[in-house]
Amino acid sequence: MAKIVGLVGKANVGKSTFFGAATLKPVEIAGFPFTTLKADRGVAYITAPCVCKELGVQDDPQNSACVDGTRLIPVDLIDTPGLIPGAHQGKGLGNQFLDEVRRADALIVVADASGATNLQGQPVDPLTNDPIDDIKMFEQEFDLWLRALIHKDWSTISRTAQTAKEPISKHLEQKMTGLGISRSQIARAVKEAGLDEYRSYQWSEEGFVNFATQLRKVAKPIIVAANKADREGSGDNIKRIEEAGYKVVATCAEAELALRRAADAGLVDYTPGDSDFTIKNPEKLTGGQTKALERMREKVFVKWGGTGVQEVLNTAFYGLLNMIVAYPVEDPEKLTNSQGQVLPDCFLVTKGTTAKQFAGVIHSDLMEGFIYAMNVRTKRRLKDSYELQDKDIIQIVSAKSRR
Ligand SMILES: Nc1nc2c(ncn2[C@@H]2O[C@H](COP(=O)(O)OP(=O)(O)O)[C@@H](O)[C@H]2O)c(=O)[nH]1
Ligand SMILES: [Mg+2]
Known part of the structure; x- marks a missing residue:
């Protein structure tokens, strides 16, 4: 199942700007089906150094794109309504917010690093709001909501599990699937909380609370996008966020959006993730535009x-969700599919995915007729249970073809 990442945070921190920038198509992707998506759900891209460089071949990507040796791989991103204190009780768009969040596998908490937005999302003087409070508000609302949800029939569920001498994860599993939380994640959270799966009926109130928090951390890991980093004083705040133990990246969503638009209009050379940009035709820009771009370069x-936007997305998928990339080919010598396209596809898979499972990721027919897989670089046959490594190029030999 494709993983989904969600943007969360209070109002006015730049979530929609981030979403708009991240979902602007940087290049055409011929073979990727862009179905109609809702305004709050779109296709973003993560980047990977493409294997075409290492192999010295000219690739012909289909499900992804390749720009100067960087693969752009489509991923799902969702934007959510602004969170306000009390959301767990349905305040603001609380219910809608939590409905969106349950679909996400990892979350990007967008915070205003310049401290110029209060918890209600209203503009205030710079550096008067602590962005750590933005993050804590999200955590607290989520925890309160999750706790209330689990608490509803907790005594029945925990008593049943304990009486049956069975782990609580087995009995809580069904209730949690709607939140995208699996049995193994529940089991992990119990362990992280230092509790006993078999004695859930006897957990203390404190233990239960701790369990809910650990469950959030396991099932919805977060990275902080410390946005508006272009503004004065944000550096110190970002340092403090890091010191508080959060994974954090300084971002300027506004700059990313401006640059992607400028690149689209042919005004600048910029690929998402680049550490600089070049102005292509200075004469096409007004004095004001040039100034704005130079200010952006500086700040x-x-x-x-x-801008940090690409780094946040990459870290969410590679770091929080433990994903790697793999390239399937049908012809191991020419590195092509049956249509002669070189390195046509690049798939994101979770670490631990086996060669046989990978066949299923590509197409269910390939898995059903699976005979063997081969590592194209070494030309070695792989065991069905071989766990894919990042940047593997794999040939799947199957009795059933994908078409
Ligand atoms: N200075 C600065 N302003 C930003 C940045 N990102 C967004 N903004 C501005 O912050 C305001 C709120 O942005 P928006 O994306 O609507 O926030 P949302 O409510 O969290 O979705 C807008 O005026 C944006 O232009 C940034 O990186 N730097
Ligand atoms: Mg918004």
Whole structure:
């Protein structure tokens, strides 16, 4: 199942700007079906150094794109309504918010690093709001909501599990599937909380609370996009967020959006993730535009090494969700599919995916007729249970073809 990442946070921190920038198509992807998506759900891209460079071949990507040796791989991204304190009780768009969040496998918490937005999302003087409070508000609302949800029939569920001498994860599983939480994630959270799966009926209130928090951390891991990093004073805040133990990246969503649009209009050379950009035709820009771009270079690129948007997305998928990339080919010599397209596809899979499972990721027919898989670089046959490594190029030999 394809993983989904969601943007969360209070109002006015730049979630929609981030979403708009991340879902702007940087290049055409011929073979990718862009079905109609809702306004709050779109296709973003993560990047990977493409194997075409290492192999010295000219590729012909179909399900992804390749720009100067960088693969752009489509992923699902969702935007959510602004969160306000009390959301767990349905305040603001609380219910809608939590409905969206349950679909996500990992979350990007967007915070205003410049401290110029209060918890209600209203503009205030810069550096008067602590962005750590933005993050804590999200965590607290989520925890309160999750706790209330599990608490509803907790005594029945925990008593049943304990009486049957069975782990609580087995009995809680069904209730949690709608939140995208699996049995193994429940089991992990119990362990992280230092509790006993078999004595859930006897957990203390404190233990239960801790369990709910651990479950959030396991099932909805977060990375903080410390946005508006272009503004004065945000550097200190970002350092403090990091010191508080969060995974954090300084971002300037506004700059990313402006640059992707400028690149689209042919005004600048910029690929998402680049640490700089070049102005293509200075004469096509007004004096004001040139100034704005140079200011952006100063405040974002020189200061932070980039807009951070691509880094956040990549970290969400590679870091939080433990994903790797793999390239299937049908002809191991020419590195092509049956139509002669070189390195046509690049798939994102979870670490631990086996060669046989990978066949199923590509097409169910390939898995049904699976005979063997081969590592194209070494030309070695792989065991069905071989766990894919990042950047593997794999030939699947199957009795059933994908068409
Ligand atoms: N200075 C600065 N402003 C930003 C940045 N990202 C977004 N904004 C501005 O913040 C305001 C709120 O942005 P929006 O994306 O609608 O926030 P949302 O409510 O979280 O979806 C808008 O005026 C944006 O232009 C940024 O990186 N830097
Ligand atoms: Mg918004």
